[in-house]
Amino acid sequence: MDTPLIDPFDRAIRYLRVSVTDRCDFRCVYCMSENMTFLPKKDLLTLEELDRLSSAFVRLGVEKLRITGGEPLVRRDILTYFRAMSRHLETGALKELTLTTNGSQLEKYAVDLAACGVRRINVSLDTLDEAKFAQITRWGRLPQVLRGIDAAQAAGLRVKINTVALKGFNEDELFGLVDWCASRDMDLTFIEVMPMGDIGNEDRLGQYWSLRDLRATLAERQTLTDLAERSGGPARYVRVDQTGQKIGFITPLSHNFCESCNRVRITCTGEIYTCLGQEGHSDLRAPLRASPDDALLETAIRAAIGLKPKGHDFDYSRQAVDGQVSRHMSHTGG
């Protein structure tokens, strides 16, 4: 392996998230507006370019690769890319290949994903009520996602559910969601809604449900034990003593997790964002396309890592959405 990637704050970069498309078959209200303008296809990295770029990062020490989007499984021929990445699992350079998905295409792809060496996936699901599911995702349908989750578990994939905590929307389903996940042996992570992108008329402060409050409600019913385990990201975990279930809390707004941040993100156009909460980014597509060998690309990657900021600036405390980032979550992939 070449000299590994270390940023100016001495954080080793081991985790890469790659957004393979900005498109999606859902229009979740906190993520997208109903009428999104997507990028022209020519701006997207081809599957071969995604392979070259991801492989360069693996060579530079990335051990965990998460594929995201938009909805990664709506990208045409996406299995070609997963198959390409599975060769790094075989050599042992890559320890984990995983994805975050809305679940709509899992029924079709679960078996193939498992064959590519994917062992764990995150499925985003905010409600178990069919009407509310259609309301929050606008275009999604719950039964399709539930069939996808069934298919994933049948294929041997470990499923973790990601739920965005939304005030006045899924507060009343807290226990229902926790119990449903426990009954299916799935871990569950709650995410605080983040101020990203223009989403039309939705009121972000109105959507905000503090995970501190959510956790307190949960603790009234069950005993929660903090786990030391950290992912290098914004998640903290507890174990529910009564069931052994693991529950995660992603609180990018109310906690500072940046000191242990080991991750960077690539968009589907080949921009690298070294911090989810900052606008700063660099272009890797030009150096990638400029030469068939990876020397220029590697120099550009190292330069970008050299600019990784210490932390982010999201702040709701003054009752205004400060530190808001104009791009959508679907652009950098969450």
Ligand code: SAM
């Ligand atoms: N389409 C896939 C999915 O929904 O899982 C992958 C991409 S999606 C952008 C990744 C995650 O970001 C999802 O769990 C989604 O709920 C979350 N997300 C999107 N917009 C968000 C926001 N404004 N605040 C917090 N989480 C958000």
Ligand code: SF4
């Ligand atoms: Fe699509 Fe995921 Fe965004 Fe929902 S959260 S609109 S499924 S990219």
